[in-house]
Structure formats: C-alpha cells, structure tokens
Amino acid sequence: MSDQHADGGLIVPPLLAVCAAELLERVDALADDLFRKITIAPYARLSVEIMADVRDFNERNLREQLTCMAHHRPVRTDITRQSVRRRATQGVPLDAVLHAFLIGYRLLADALIDRAKKQPGTTMDDVAQASMALWSLLDAASRTVNDVYRDTLVSLARADELQRLLLLDALLTGKTADWAALGGTAASLGLPEQGPYVCVVADHGDVTAMEQAMLRGGLRSAWRPRPDGLAGIVALPDPFPAPGCAHASALATVLHVVGTAVTGRAGLSPAYTRLRESADALRLATLARASLPAGTHRAVTLDHDPAAALVAAGPDLALRMALTVLDPVLAAPDRKDLMETLTAWLDSDTGSTTEIAEILYCHRNTVRNRLDRVSRLTGRSLHRPADVAALYAGVRALELRPR
Numbered sequence: 505m506s507d508q509h510a511d512g513g514l515i516v517p518p519l520l521a522v523c524a525a526e527l528l529e530r531v532d533a534l535a536d537d538l539f540r541k542i543t544i545a546p547y548a549r550l551s552v553e554i555m556a557d558v559r560d561f562n563e564r565n566l567r568e569q570l571t572c573m574a575h576h577r578p579v580r581t582d583i584t585r586q587s588v589r590r591r592a593t594q595g596v597p598l599d600a601v602l603h604a605f606l607i608g609y610r611l612l613a614d615a616l617i618d619r620a621k622k623q624p625g626t627t628m629d630d631v632a633q634a635s636m637a638l639w640s641l642l643d644a645a646s647r648t649v650n651d652v653y654r655d656t657l658v659s660l661a662r663a664d665e666l667q668r669l670l671l672l673d674a675l676l677t678g679k680t681a682d683w684a685a686l687g688g689t690a691a692s693l694g695l696p697e698q699g700p701y702v703c704v705v706a707d708h709g710d711v712t713a714m715e716q717a718m719l720r721g722g723l724r725s726a727w728r729p730r731p732d733g734l735a736g737i738v739a740l741p742d743p744f745p746a747p748g749c750a751h752a753s754a755l756a757t758v759l760h761v762v763g764t765a766v767t768g769r770a771g772l773s774p775a776y777t778r779l780r781e782s783a784d785a786l787r788l789a790t791l792a793r794a795s796l797p798a799g800t801h802r803a804v805t806l807d808h809d810p811a812a813a814l815v816a817a818g819p820d821l822a823l824r825m826a827l828t829v830l831d832p833v834l835a836a837p838d839r840k841d842l843m844e845t846l847t848a849w850l851d852s853d854t855g856s857t858t859e860i861a862e863i864l865y866c867h868r869n870t871v872r873n874r875l876d877r878v879s880r881l882t883g884r885s886l887h888r889p890a891d892v893a894a895l896y897a898g899v900r901a902l903e904l905r906p907r
Contacts, residue, residue, distance in 0.1 A: 514644060516573045516637045519630050523619040524573035527612075531570065535563035538611050542604040547596070554594060561587040566612065569641075579641055585652050592656035602649055609645060613638040668693060672728040676703075676735055678783030690779060693726040693737070699777035700740045702758055703785035705793045706803075707733045707768030714765050721761035733768070735789075737782055740775060755805070763803035769796040770803035791816050797903045811893070812900045823905050829898040832881035838874075842881075843899070845874040849886075850896050 516524070527534065539559045547558065565583040572579045584605075591601045613635070620626055620634050671692055674682040690697045704725075706714075711727045714734060718725040727736035740754040755775065762770050771792030773785035792806045794816035806813045827834070833842050848860045849871075857875075861868040875886060884891035 514579050514637070514641055515576060516579070516641070517630075517633055518576070519620050519623060519626065520616055520634050520637060521573055521576050522623065523616045523634075524570045526619055527615055528567070528570045528574060531563060531567050534566055534611065534615060535559065538562045538566070538608050541607050541611065547600065547604065550594070550596070557590065561590070562608065565608070569612065579644075581645070581648050584645060584648055588649050588652040589656045592653045593660065598650070598653050601653060602646060605645055605649055606642070609638070609642040613642070668726065669728060672726055672735075672737070675737070675779055675782040676728065676786050680780050683780070688779075693779075695724055695726060695737065695779070696739050699779075700754075700775040701777075701779065701782070701785070702738050702740060702755065702775050703773040703782055703789040704736045704738055704758070704762055704770060704803075705733065705786065705789040706736075706762065706766045706770040707793070709734045709766050717761055717765035721757060723758060723761060735786060737779070737785075738762075759803050759805070766803060767801065769793045769798070769800050771795070772803060772805045774806065794819075794904065795900075809900075811896055812904065815897055815900045816904055819901070819904065823901045825894075825898065825901065827898075829882060829884070829894050830902070833878055836877075836881060838877075842874055842878055843902075845871055846878050846895065847899050847903075849875060850892075850899055 536559075539562055542558070542562075543555070547555070550558070561583065565587060568580055568583045588601060592598075616638065617631060617635060620631055667686070671683065671686055671688045674680070674686060674688060695701070711729055711734065714727050714736065715725060718738060722741055723738055725736050725738040727734055738758050741757055755772070759772060762772065771789045771794070773789040773792070776782075776785050788806060791813050792804055792808070795806070795809050795812035796802060796804060830843075833839055833846070836842060845860065845864065848863055849855060852860055857868040857871040860871045864871065878884075878895075879886050882895065884895055886892060886895075
C-alpha cells in the first residue's frame, strides 16, 4: 500500500515507482490520450486558447505525479491545485472538473497497472497493493479538487463583492473617474443598462435582507452598508412615461417594498436616468430621510413633505428660526398642551377643531382656546399663509433636531 508522508502526501510502493519511471518517457502520448478523452461537454465548448491551456495542464500534472512516484517522494498536488483554480475561474462546473480528473487517474492507473503486471516477479498481491495505492491517490485528489474549487469560488465571490462595493462607492460619492477606471458598468452592479433608477437611503437594514425584499418585489438593486445605515440604487420596474417624470406606479412599488423592509426611516430620491447622477440622487434621498423625525418607521420621497425637506436641508438655520418663532410658546407653563395642539392642527388635512379635539381627547373649545393662545404668544395669525408657513417650519425643525 501507499505510505502517508508527514506532510500529508502519499508515497507509492516501489513497484509503482519503477513503472512511473518508465511512463515518464511517454508523458506526451499519455497527455494526448487524456486530452482526447476529456474533450466532452462542457470542455468541448471552451475556447481554443483555454483548451490549449487544458492540454498543457494535463501534461504538467501527469509529469508532476509520475516524477514524484518515480523518485519515491510524496505525490504533489501543486499543478492539480492550479488547474482546479483555473477551471473554477473559467466557469467549468465542479462535476465536469471532477469527471476530468477521474478520467485522468483511470488512464494513469491503467497504464501503471499494465506495466506492473509485466514486471518480473510481480505477484497478484503486488498488483492489488499497487491498485489500492492508486485508489488512495484518486481519493486524495478528489478531496483536493473539491476543496480548492470551493475555496476558489469563495475567493471569487469576495472579489466580486469588493468590486461591487468599490463601484458603488465611486457612484455614490461622485468619483466618476474612479468609476471609469474600475471599468464600471450597470451589469457589474446587477442593474439594467438603462434607467430610470432611484437612490435609497435607510436608517437600518441588512444588505441581504434588503436585496431579497427587492427581488420579491420584482426589483433589481445594489446596496452599500454605511455608518448611518444603508444606501442603494434601485431600478424602477417600468420606464418613464415622459422625460424627467417617473411613472407613479413604479415609484409606489419601490416605496412600498422599501417601507416594509426597513426598520426605521428611509428616503427615496427622484428618478434619474444615468448612473453617474447617483451622487446627486443620494443627497436628495438623504434629505428625504431627514425630513422624517427620528424613530419613524416609514419610507418617503421629497414630495411627501417639501417644507420638512427644506428644514432638513438647513437644520441649524431652521432650528434657530424655530426657536425665534416659537420661543414664547416654549416658555409658557402650558407649552406641552400648546405645542401638541399646534402640531395636530398643522398635521390635520381639514383644520377642523372637532377632528383635532377627537384626536387629543378634549373639547373643541379647548382646541380653539389653545390655538388662539399660540397666535397671541407668537404674534402669528393662523389665517395668514406666511405666518402658518413659519409656524409649520418651526414645528418641523423642533421635531427634526438631533436628540
């Protein structure tokens, strides 16, 4: 039987060492025979250049194996490993790679056993031990092929993911030169070549979960983890009905899917046609998210609350203005009731005191009295649009200020 060497390699019996030395003289013929036998699908579909590479590896692998056997050294797997990495990178399925190696080892085993039988003084027991040694080599080679192929796929996946992250970073930060230098294409991100696209920014979320949610919604997307959550580019499911205007149902689909997938706030940019516009879209999506108060669980666009988006665009100025406008109310002893009522009135679709009273569980006259008190304290009329806008911006600025 073969001996297990300290480094894990196998040393074949002396009989096989003699036979291997003889076969080294006809490695070319063995390699040609092997090449003819493995030129089957999917190998038959490989290019002429790759097939020449396969033929070269066949000969090198046979020569390495026979040389190790002939010199009574542990059988090396360097060429085997290189070959498997090449085939995995070229997209040859694992089953086909294993089948090719099985054919190769059977061919080598047949040639060695045939010579062993012709050696003077060889017994059936010698032949049996030689056969067992060759089967041990085949078993070890099969494990090597499986392990190396799997590790190569993992490395390729990591490299692909790193490439995608670098491309996304280049797009989302506006580094178009880096995007071009990296050979960026929509296909490399798994996106269609033509827009429209939207940029999405979310507080929280897992990239894999988000991608799967998008796929369930029939959407193609690419996502990048960020310190403040996730940023992604989503392809809208149908085209623009008119230049510069996204189809409402398409955007609604993205809003719904994102809204159900996130666990916090999410903002969507307006639709855009060119991937190189993603940095500007990211800024607008970030503003849309910032227009929602912290703790909100919702996805919105800038159209959801344009005034809140304007406040979010200049938070320091907006907060200073809010404190100036609302300072008398905030200084009042009943400030909590006054702010609660003002906010409910500003959020109301109708401005009905009866409706607001039901929301706040109080009498409608109480609502009127509180609103009148806000008007007197601030000097702002609730019937004058400019004053209402100032009060609205002030309330939103207080809601959006960092906690």
